[in-house]
Amino acid sequence: MLRFFIIFSVLLIGLFTLEILQPAEKYFILPFTSMIADISVWLVQIFDDDVIATGNVIRDSVSGFGVRIERGCNGLEAVIILFSAIFAFPAPMKHKFIGFVIGFFAIQLLNLVRIISLYYLGQWNYAAFEWFHLYLWQALIILDAMVVWLIWLRTLPAPGKQGTHAVS
Numbered sequence: 001m002l003r004f005f006i007i008f009s010v011l012l013i014g015l016f017t018l019e020i021l022q023p024a025e026k027y028f029i030l031p032f033t034s035m036i037a038d039i040s041v042w043l044v045q046i047f048d049d050d051v052i053a054t055g056n057v058i059r060d061s062v063s064g065f066g067v068r069i070e071r072g073c074n075g076l077e078a079v080i081i082l083f084s085a086i087f088a089f090p091a092p093m094k095h096k097f098i099g100f101v102i103g104f105f106a107i108q109l110l111n112l113v114r115i116i117s118l119y120y121l122g123q124w125n126y127a128a129f130e131w132f133h134l135y136l137w138q139a140l141i142i143l144d145a146m147v148v149w150l151i152w153l154r155t156l157p158a159p160g161k162q163g164t165h166a167v168s
Contacts, residue, residue, distance in 0.1 A: 007088035015080045025071075030056070033074045036108070040069075040115045051119070058119050065123050067115070075111035078145040079104055085149045091156050099152035103145070110144045 018024055033056045041053040050062045059066030082103045086096050114137045122129035 004088050004090070008084050011084035011088055012080065015084065016077075019076065019080065029071060029074070029076065032076070033069050033071075036074050036111070036115065037069050040112055040119070043112065044116055044119065058115070060123065063123065067119050067122055069115060073111075073115070075107050075141060078107045078111075078141045081142065082107065082145040082149055085145075086152060089153070095152075095156055099148075099155070103148040103152065106148050107141065107144055111141060114141065 019029065034053075037053040037056050037058050040058055041051050044051045044058070050060050052059050052061050056069045057066050058069070083100055086099050086103070089096075118129060118133055118137065121132055
């Protein structure tokens with residue numbers, strides 16, 4: 001347990017430190033966040049042609065209302081937490097990669113729901129937007145990472161049952 005906590009802490013601190021560095025911001029965070037905005041707009045345009053994306057901003061072209069997807073709103077912090085938890089846990093590397101990839105997409109899918117719901121909430125009621133944005137959705141995205149990790153733990157093979165046979 002101590003080994004897990006140490007590795008988890010080192011990964012978490014290292015990845016969060018890396019995330020705030022300018023090169024990571026310029027070459028990974030901003031393009032990724034713009035891609036999230038583009039995917040959100042693509043999904044919204046199935047029902048609403050008035051939405052456009054400009055960089056990390058999703059805007060209604062008629063009313064002018066928009067939401068900006070900032071650092072912390074792109075789901076990457078939850079992904080970092082999930083990555084740290086999965087790769088700190090003693091498990092076969094194959095299971096770690098599979099769990100992380102599935103978890104990454106689970107977090108990003110929920111984050112798309114979050115962004116789209118906040119886009120519509122903000123047009124309807126700004127006070128509701130603020131409450132959902134600051135309190136409910138932040139917690140749900142982190143909770144999603146934790147639930148994915150717990151589900152991943154349940155799918156791991158039992159220790160000693162990975163192709164080994166007892167000798168009599």
